[in-house]
Amino acid sequence: MSQLDQILEEAVKKNENNKREVKNPLTKEMIQYQKVLESQQLKSQINQQHAKKEVKKEYIVIDEDSTDIYQQNKIQNTQNGSQKVKYVDILKQRQEEINKIPKDLFKSKIVIFFMRNFDLSEKRVKIFAEQIKNNQGEVYFSIQEYFEKFLTFYDLIQEKNKHILFICPDNIKIDELRKQLSQYSLDLDVVINKVVISEYLVEVLKQKKYINPEPYYFSYINQLAAQNNLFHVGQQEEINKEKQQIKNMNISQSQQIIDENSKQLSNSKVSSDEDSIQENSLDLECLTNISRDILRQRKMKQDTSRQKAAKKTRYLWDYNYDSEQEQQISEDDLEKSQNSDKFVSFDSSFEQKKAEYADQSITPIKLDNQLFLSKVTENEEISGQKINYLTSFKKLKRSPQLDNKNSQDQFLFKISKSTIKKEQDLIQQNQTSPSKTGFKNKNQLDYFEVDSDQEIQIKDEQKYLDYLDEDDEDFSKIDQRFITELPNLKVEAKFKNDQQLKSLKKKDKIIEIISLDSDEDEKETNLGQQINDQEQPKFVSQPNIGNPFKPFSGQIRRERYWDERKDHFICATGAPKENFNKLITEELEKLLKIYQQEKDIGRSIAYRKAVGIIKSLDFQIKSVKDVQKINGLGEKTKEKIKEILETGQCQRAQILTQSERNQAIELLSQVWGIGPSTASQLYERNIKTIAELRQNQHLLNKNQKIGLQYFEDLVERMPREEATLIVNEVIKGFKELYPEEHDRYDIIACGSYRRGKETCGDVDILICRKDGEENKPKKLMINLICKLEQDGLLIEHLQFPRPNQYGSETYMGIGKLKDGKHRRIDLKYYPKDLYGYALLYFTGSDYFNRSMRLFARKKGYSLSDHGLYAVNRIDNKTKITSSLAIPCYTEEEVFAALNLEYKPPYMRSV
């Protein structure tokens, strides 16, 4: 039995377990059909892999002449003679392709290329430029170059009405573009419809309606990929035929095909003994692909059910979520409601694309990412050059044409041969895949233990590692197994004792239900107690398990390295109760606010950090020398501190806050739903005060209008006592709603309230099951909200809870006590597994969270309100996450997992 069959069978079994399979024989046939399809796919993949071996040098031209590779290979190939034609063809093809673009597109136009990080090859740009010049157009290779030709302002005015076409790389950051343009007093929003992204030039042109939407063009890179059989271009009919054939078969026939295929599979394995490792690794790749497919299918199912739920919620939302009415909603109603203008369409973009292309008799191309990547990466040794293939891969992924929302996680990562071997041994030993359903006994976990002497050297992976600034430590040896997505490698955990295993089992509901120990039965603490200002509610106490992931020496070293340096992070030091440098932080916060408004992310982060650092000091700064050596405060900041110490204020801050524009923007962005961008847009329209805004409400959306309506109340911070009253009101409502179950839930006010502040901007209320069980009454949140609305607490709803993939729900609204003012109220429900993470997150402060997350990141984890995951970051945008979070049931455990000292909430006000 091949490994494929095992996986498939497992998937089928899982289906059975999940009661998805009906006894209807049709379903069985469908599964069988699926199996056949998959095995066919496998076969074709293998064939392609074999074919790949023979023609190796074809794919080198991905990034043609931007590097020397092209030249090198050109020479090689010229000597070789055989492949020369290929390159000539490509050049020709490129010319042809460009010729297809309507000539008058560039006629008499000014064309500016953004050459920074350009992803069009120089040759192609030259051809473009030539063509433009032939059409009486003007070409510039930077905005600067364009503006340099003007001697006087008068000259510039003359140009005003000319049409400028910007061509820029598709990886250019929109902010950068904006910045560049603003240097020349050009507003991005005005020119944006003249910006053309290079790689999908024609696609974009089509979308922007510059040219007729004729399907004559596929972007170059796609063609290249198509040449190399990476797409199924034009094969769709054949595939459909084949599919139809398989569908018409009966089970025994299809079984034959499966058998045949698996025979071929095993034959191909035996045939080349000398290359056995590679062959087997091939197998593993296929396995990965297929298991990923299965995962994807499962995810899609989840998605649809989630979409349904979302639709429903939306329906309820727009019909005042009458719970009686809800029961009567029929599928038809939902369908109708979805089609009405009122509702957002949930169609994925790929489906839309498909529909768009339907009348043009084009089948949208689906990119086989894995295959593509594997082909591309294979060439890295030949090239001998450092090319970021992953980036080019991502470009493909981002393509509007190919984009498919469900195609995330389709990366293929190299696994070292030794790892693969270990993996194979494991599979042979166990015969079953210890994937998520695995962990049948403790022994199975033990194999994950890696002796530090057996450290595996991996050179290939080096370039993928983004490990930091290291002189003394070589982190490149970290074993990639830690992050691999192969089903049986998903989690690599080693457990010190039974307790850890138990808690993980419990968390993931892995298999059997564990009989609860006496110590866990005891807890009945804090049930329904009133929130006490000082004493924090305790979750059912769990053994402090620390971090069960103790993977490899490289990772251990990495963690140690950062542990030694953790005093650079605020989350490790915390803030004293008192702020000794109020004057300084206040002034710096003014600057911070302004930079935030101006969207200067860099500076605002720097100032946020500086403010955090100063808040964390437990002494008063008397001279600059006191802060001389602190990491994070640079020259400029120190200058400003000096100025504040001497004059009591920062001149720059004063000047900036006094400007009318900044004042207006600050005022306007205090309205809930209006941020700096909207505020500055409003300012451009000459709206400077709330009264003026009230007269121009047509410019606002629903939530912004609500925010504006209660503006005067909402800008005020409420006293702590009022927040307590609101929380009590919510608890009271919850008790009345669920008289029997209420004491199983913790209802905690987080945010600045929990940090012990005297005033609160809003009330954050976290609802979480505390007795370790997890079966939430359906519609808990909706019911609670309705109830609170009936009680007169909630006045307006800003955001209604919707189900998300983690099972958490968030509600945002505006409430009011009798005789009180309107206040912002957030209600959040989190499943019990996320209790610690959620509490940590909503307690803040924002900078404390950032600092802690950054620390986690440096150590090789990813921290969010959904868990602490072991991750590997391939580049800054791509990360691979272990599928299981490190189980932390309380805040303390999160701190412990990161080897940080626990900080009580009042110390987190940085």
Place this chain on the structure above:
DNA sequence: CGGCAAATACTG
């Protein structure tokens, strides 16, 4: 020079 926390929802 590139990065700076992470994730979600809504809008147009």
Place this chain on the structure above:
DNA sequence: CAGTAT
């Protein structure tokens, strides 16, 4: 899908 807001 980018942008905005939280």
Place this chain on the structure above:
DNA sequence: GCCG
């Protein structure tokens, strides 16, 4: 703006 600061860091590496």
